[in-house]
Amino acid sequence: MAYLACPDLNYSNRPVRTRMPGGVAGERPIRAVPYADPNFLRRAWSNRIMGTLYDDDIIAWSEQQAALLRAGQWSQLDIDNIAEEIEDVGHREKKELRSRLIVLLAHLLKWRFQASHRGPSWVHSISTQRVAIDDALEDCPSLQTLLDDPQWLATAYRRAVRDAQAQTQLKVFPTELPWRMEQVLSPDFWPG
Structure with a gap:
């Protein structure tokens, strides 16, 4: 049986008699249960359970970690996965903002360059994206x-142009964002 790597493990050097292939008796050392740290097995088992729980049920894991934090049980926290989840929150918020901005810009491009196809669904989509972006900025001002x-806007705009071209088959869109961000986000702005 293999144990988790730990630099302070003590193993027994007591030889054990074994029967080797071909009937020759031999000796090999066996590893005893680590006893240098009396809490080793408890921590190892706890980490194994938390790692499995993290992989199997993120909701149960997050509730467990929140309870451990509130109880001040710092040594039992799954620090690596907690740090990863905190970083992911920021990434998700940025990704959602980018996605909503791309949809908004693509619809504004279509609104401007495909006026004959304007309709209530475009108005709804543009308005929805503006409200969602405004909500995201209110919730996370650092966005x-x-x-x-x-540079970030240019990347989002290029993706919006790509999407608008794919949806309209038009190749008339400007290579650079033709509006200021205040215009793009304004509920009164409808490029004509």
């Missing part, structure tokens, strides 16, 4: 820095 970043 505003992305909307102020010319």
Whole structure:
């Protein structure tokens, strides 16, 4: 049986008689249960359970971790996965903002360059994306820095152009964002 790697493990060097292939008796050392740290097995078992729970049921894992945090049981926390989840929250928020902005820009491009196809569904989609972006900025004000970043906006705009071209088969869209971000997000802006 293999044990988790730990630098302070003590193994027994007591030889054990074994029968080797071909009938020759031999000796091999066996590993005893680690006893240098009396809490080793409890921690190893706890980490194994938490790792499995994290992989199998993220909701149960998150509830368990929240309870451990509130109880101040710091040594039992699944620190690596907690850190990963915290980082993922930021990534998800940024990804959602980018996705909503791409949809908004693609619809504004179609609105501007395919006026004959304007309809209530486009109005609804544009309005929905604007409200969702406004909500995201209200919930996470630090996302505003992305909307102020010319490189980030250029990337989002290129993707919006690609989507608008795929949906309309038109190749008339400007290569650079033709509007200021204040216009794009304004509920009164409808490019004509």
